Amino acid sequence: MMKLWKDLTAEEQAAWLAEQGQPAFRRQQIQEWLYPKQAIAFSEMSNLPAPLREKLAAEFQPFALTTVLERQATDGTRKFLFQLLDGETIETVLIPAPRRHTVCISTQVGCPVHCTFCASGQSGFVRNLTPAEIADQVIAANRALGERVNNIVVMGMGEPLLNLDNLLAALDAICDPERLGFGARHITISTSGIVPGIRRLAELGRQWNLALSLHAVTDPLRAKLIPATHRFPLAEILAACRDYREKCSRMVTLEYALIQGLNDSHADIRGLAEIARDLRAKVNLIPCNRTGAGKLAAPDRAAVQRIEEALLKAGVQVAVRREKGAEIMAACGQLRRLAPGGEPQRK
8 A cells, every 4th residue: 555645754755855865955845735735646747857756656646535435414514534545534524604614534443532422432442543644634524615714622432632742733733824825723623531631631731622522520420421431530631621721722522412311411511610710711502422332422502502591601611513514414423334334343
């Protein structure tokens, strides 16, 4: 299997070009084609000598993704099933809006955390994505939209902080002014609560937004939703989030999937309000998607509205995430599980 040119380090790219007898400036030319110009084939690189383009195409791939399936919802949401060079598949969601076009990107093939309500974990974990496979999802969204997206959420398949080295390399490419040039404040990284990863992000001090997939306000209840392997004590998670806010000066968002009869009691919502006030965090209420995992379901709209009003009354900044792309299975992992050959072996 050929390598992705973008996954080579700058030094490796320079060394390969030197072996071909090419001047050093060729690396910058290739980079300009692959990032600002968002080329997906070496043949597009018209200012490179034809023999060099042929040699590059013989040894490397310039783009990580091939579209296997695309679905568009009536609300404009578009979901893509992409095939990688090794035949594995991932999902990316494009959510256009009048003032903000959002792309939701994946970081792993499957997910090792196995949250009970999430379709990504139901299919098991296969492998981490490379930096190029992560960043190319943004390029694919830009090309599909016909303009740049202006908001990136790292909330697709996988736990981003369990693939942190590759994610950071991808974010370097995404934020580098000479490559994709996104502002850090327009990027949100979501995590189920991987404490070492949160603390590492805090030490970096970048201006990315952090979203914690909380979903339960006590350790016993979180134990029902998240298996033990990658579940950290709630006190440690919240302490790491406080550290992140202090060092990065960014408000943390608490993502809370509302599951009827499980985490929507008065006591649960009081606990959520207390945590939000303590962290000075905002809350995103997410009525649970029906993923086929057991009988989990969201509360009805009236109940969701009562919960929203209770949090507002408690002095918490809150929003309800409106369902997008339901008819195209826009929730993480749903489309991949139904695609032919899309079900991996569980790990």
